[in-house]
Amino acid sequence: MENCADVIIIGSGVIGNAAAYYLAKRGRSVIVLEKSGNIGNGGSSRNGGGVRQSGRDKRELPLAIYGVKNLWPTLSEELGMDVEYYKDGNLRLGKTKEHIKILSNLSKNANESGLDVKMISGDEARKICPYLSKEVIGASWCPTDGHANPLLTTLAYYRKARQLGVRFITGEEVSQVKKIKGKARQVVTKNNVYEGENIILASGYESRKVVQCLTFDIPMNRVLLEVLVTEEQPPMFYQMLGTAAADFYGHQSKHGSFVFGGSSGYEAFNKDNGTPTTSSITASAVCRGIMKYFPILADAKIVRTWAGWIDDCVDHVPVISFVEEVPGLILACGFSGHGFGISPTVGMLLSEMVVDGKTSIDLGAFRYDRFRAKI
Amino acid sequence: MSKVNDRSRDIGEYMMRPDDDIIICRCEEITKGEIRKAVYEGMFTITEIRRYLRTGMGLCQGLTCGKLVKGIVAKELCVSPSDLEAAMSRAPMRPIEMKVLGNEKRGGE
Numbered sequence: 001m002e003n004c005a006d007v008i009i010i011g012s013g014v015i016g017n018a019a020a021y022y023l024a025k026r027g028r029s030v031i032v033l034e035k036s037g038n039i040g041n042g043g044s045s046r047n048g049g050g051v052r053q054s055g056r057d058k059r060e061l062p063l064a065i066y067g068v069k070n071l072w073p074t075l076s077e078e079l080g081m082d083v084e085y086y087k088d089g090n091l092r093l094g095k096t097k098e099h100i101k102i103l104s105n106l107s108k109n110a111n112e113s114g115l116d117v118k119m120i121s122g123d124e125a126r127k128i129c130p131y132l133s134k135e136v137i138g139a140s141w142c143p144t145d146g147h148a149n150p151l152l153t154t155l156a157y158y159r160k161a162r163q164l165g166v167r168f169i170t171g172e173e174v175s176q177v178k179k180i181k182g183k184a185r186q187v188v189t190k191n192n193v194y195e196g197e198n199i200i201l202a203s204g205y206e207s208r209k210v211v212q213c214l215t216f217d218i219p220m221n222r223v224l225l226e227v228l229v230t231e232e233q234p235p236m237f238y239q240m241l242g243t244a245a246a247d248f249y250g251h252q253s254k255h256g257s258f259v260f261g262g263s264s265g266y267e268a269f270n271k272d273n274g275t276p277t278t279s280s281i282t283a284s285a286v287c288r289g290i291m292k293y294f295p296i297l298a299d300a301k302i303v304r305t306w307a308g309w310i311d312d313c314v315d316h317v318p319v320i321s322f323v324e325e326v327p328g329l330i331l332a333c334g335f336s337g338h339g340f341g342i343s344p345t346v347g348m349l350l351s352e353m354v355v356d357g358k359t360s361i362d363l364g365a366f367r368y369d370r371f372r373a374k375i
Numbered sequence: 376m377s378k379v380n381d382r383s384r385d386i387g388e389y390m391m392r393p394d395d396d397i398i399i400c401r402c403e404e405i406t407k408g409e410i411r412k413a414v415y416e417g418m419f420t421i422t423e424i425r426r427y428l429r430t431g432m433g434l435c436q437g438l439t440c441g442k443l444v445k446g447i448v449a450k451e452l453c454v455s456p457s458d459l460e461a462a463m464s465r466a467p468m469r470p471i472e473m474k475v476l477g478n479e480k481r482g483g484e
Contacts, residue, residue, distance in 0.1 A: 037377035038422045151426035162417045171377035191379055231434055231470055278466055287477030301470035303434060
């Protein structure tokens with residue numbers, strides 16, 4: 001088998017798969033290597049599906065806004081399957097005066113960055129989403145936010161890229177990236193050696209091991225989060241939801257089930273055997289949180305819970321960058337739990353980095369060498 | 376330990392079969408034909424099929440169809456069903472109402 005391509009991508013998450021697709025579309029040959037037996041088995045299949053601009057770090061906002069304007073609305077059509085994108089707005093809910101203060105600040109920051117987010121009353125929020133309890137006294141509202149199905153989006157990019165001739169290989173754990181004549185070129189796994197003109201490293205937290213063999217580091221931690229899923233419910237509302245108290249977030253999927261993330265406060269101490277594992281107390285805590293906002297869901301049955309790891313970068317924004325010391329290498333990791341919403345934009349920009357050597361949106365804030373000691 | 380699995384290897388083309396209409400996943404109403412087709416669209420593992428089609432994601436969480444799906448996928452890929460890893464089982468064991476799962480009080484007050 002031919003193990004050479006224009007581009008080798010390490011990691012078949014939504015970022016790697018999107019990059020593979022946009023590169024194939026521009027005529028580049030691509031091989032995607034995945035450690036796990038399953039495509040997109042990390043954070044890409046374990047996230048809340050938010051396609052949000054509100055509540056996002058200022059540095060990421062241009063990527064989010066570009067995606068919502070230009071890529072998400074036509075993504076299902078482009079990839080030939082439904083990724084269940086809804087652009088029905090984002091409500092961030094408050095129950096106390098303190099909450100309203102937090103939300104007002106967030107809205108002010110968003111407005112300063114040119115994003116349409118406004119404060120609304122409890123009754124106005126109930127007009128948008130009639131199922132909200134009377135406890136909700138106000139909310140921030142971003143009408144252009146939304147959500148999509150992360151499982152399907154990840155697999156849709158995979159499926160389309162595969163149709164365009166991208167070679168995906170699962171069960172290939174990368175042990176190192178080797179330089180040849182001063183340039184990143186070889187990708188070494190236990191079984192094989194792959195070669196490419198460009199190498200994109202998009203394997204979440206696992207990227208750290210690979211960059212360390214090139215004698216630098218990305219300061220990130222693995223952080224666990226938990227989610228629960230209800231049985232199918234009649235269609236109720238399609239807004240993305242969050243709260244000022246951060247006691248839960250989530251949405252109703254196209255299928256009808258609700259997907260809610262949340263926290264008991266103990267996730268960082270969950271036991272695991274190398275796979276992300278739920279604890280017995282988190283789902284219960286999240287249920288208590290949800291029922292205060294949505295009493296109507298008290299009888300909805302929980303059918304499933306799951307956990308996932310995010311690759312949390314020290315300043316909570318990703319590294320999307322060339323590496324001066326290692327020409328040929330492109331980094332795309334450290335998405336810090338909010339990579340899904342910007343994944344189409346990032347995939348497109350990664351293809352620009354390879355093909356054009358520069359990007360149409362400035363990525364200066366995401367450089368690999370931005371990390372400095374505080375003193 | 377995952378085995379090396381080339382997703383571009385030739386497994387032929389999807390051909391319709393007379394029993395493609397049979398419903399395999401009863402909770403989510405997924406047919407045998409949909410499962411077979413998904414394999415040719417690149418979904419080579421039970422986990423991928425589940426995420427792609429929702430087999431085993433309904434009320435019974437795959438207790439009914441898990442083995443059947445495995446058999447169908449294995450046949451299309453020309454491997455033994457035991458070569459395919461089952462999808463992860465997830466808590467809770469049975470569907471539980473939010474008000475019950477969220478109850479902290481003894482006796483269900």
